[in-house]
Amino acid sequence: MELTIVWAFIIAFAVFAYVVMDGFDLGIGVLFPTFKVGPERDMAMNSIAPVWDGNETWLVLGGGGLFAAFPLAYAIVLPATYPLIIAMLLGLVFRGVAFEFRWRDPRHRAFWDWAFTGGSLVAAMAQGMILGALLQGITVVNRAYAGSWFDWLTPYTLLTGVGTTAGYALLGATWLVWKLEGTAQDHAHKLAFRAMLATGVLMGAVSLYNLALRPEYRDRWLTAPEIWFTWPIPVLTAIAGLFLWRALAKRKEVAPFLLSLALFALGMAGLGLTMWPDVVPPDVTIFDAAAPERSQIFMLIGVGITMPLIIAYTGWAYYVFRGKVGAEGYH
Template identity: 65%
Template sequence: MAVDFDLTTAWAFIIAFAVFMYVVMDGFDLGIGILFPGFAVGTERDQAMNAIAPVWDGNETWLVLGGGGLFAAFPLAYAIILPATYPLMIAMLLGLVFRGVAFEFRWRDERHRPLWDAAFTAGSLIAALAQGITLGAILQGITVADDAYAGGWLDWLTPFTLLTGVSLACGYALLGACWLIWKTEGSGQARAFRLARLFGVLTLLALLAVSLYTPFLHYSYWRRWFDMPGVLLTAQVPLLTLIASALFFRALSRGRERVPFLSALGLFLLGFIGLGISMYPYVVPESLTIWDAAAPAKSQVFMLVGVAVIMPMILAYTAWAYWVFRGKVGTHGYH
């Protein structure tokens, strides 16, 4: 699969990078929310909340950059994908709102803390499922006619999209458990180790199921993965996934704190690369390539100047925030 690198391709990589950054960074936030009922009321839940307190809202910057970049650089794709997934987008945004509100209010309204804890979990799970189902809906294809969405209100709802929704939720839970292994101590960390083992297995099974299902969605997917000589390169993705999985479980068995999280990030990166292999150069599979959907070249150049200034700033303050809060977390915040 050759990559014709031009301005449009550069923008595709920029948006892909922003989406990946959102998935892995806000993913462990959402994962902690999904796992929240599994932690004991009191110290364990307070530690879990404090583990993401300094970074959870900043992580969502990447969602704005990815969505805004899609609207600006590929307006036709935005105009097709959004109407096709309106219910999912609404559900995701409501989930993120409930999560954010619950995050703040649980500390200030102790009398209703169980209610806010439930809202935190529900909002996180709904947002994760909505994102995963949206990914599945794009992969399975969107009905397009005359450069507009031509499908129905619930075309996105299929067994495959439900599989991708559950798979992403499991992956987020894995990231959340691994983040808590890194950042917490005591009984909370011990519980996080157990949850990481469970969701490590579930995530790998889900990844295997999605990987086996995807090539049968479109013949073009099958060709990108299995035609010679391309298969010599694409075969490295499952091989590296096996290696990352072995490193992950070995690190858990040895009680390592950082390696499980880094290995889980590696699994997500490999899954993201696999997604790119399946889709490129389409932004709406089998209907719209990145060049079909791209904004005029002058607009892309103008926006690229802005991104060249803004993205280093986002990376810098994100790195600074993680550096400042690099230690362990306790009941009342970071040490």
């Protein structure tokens, strides 16, 4: 049981790392059309050029870890969300291709800019809707998905999709406040204010919707003794939002991005408390879905070796390319 909990936290960490790292990449793509054609767009894209592809390592680790450590959950979630997963992967492909070709094919740069934005928007919406589909519950019969092709499409999943997209836009805007300068930074600062307001409103809407979504969710947040573990989350979220607003008002550069990361961390902690111990609500817990103990131990050895390496080279890449992107488009 303890090993299963360890693996649950490993998967949660990988998902969080992907969301916050690739999240600001996707957010920049969503905001990309608002920047002026020319140096502003070049600066925005070059701010993520050294790290964007490495950020997606965490998606592989999260998906692969789910398959290896919780194979039953993997076998249920994928058929339930196939259209969304296909859309997400195609969006990521279009974004990656556009990222490379906008530099190599200047004659069609306008097309590749829109492909970059479209791929980012589709991927962000799909990721948020996958989360919503998981939270609203998946029909399981005899340890297999028993729903229809479009069970994932509901008002709730659309709300979580828009909320995730707004959150990514906040991460992207605050990243650009940190990395850019001049008029591009001023524009990013205005976008960060708007994205902060949208994210706050949508986080609140999703939280309230969760209370009406399933009785067990409401019980975990509004009844004792669970409420003693859950009440700090909304309080800390409100405090982080207030500090973010003050940091943007004072035109801080680094603090808004770090506070945006804190909002995401608190949001994921809240979702974890909402679902615990389910991995596929409402019928499959992490203990039901876990791989055999020997398999978990074997994989844990591999993760113990590879995860520190991933963290090390990711940290090194961010360190090497620290600092601002100048008007010429380079660090």
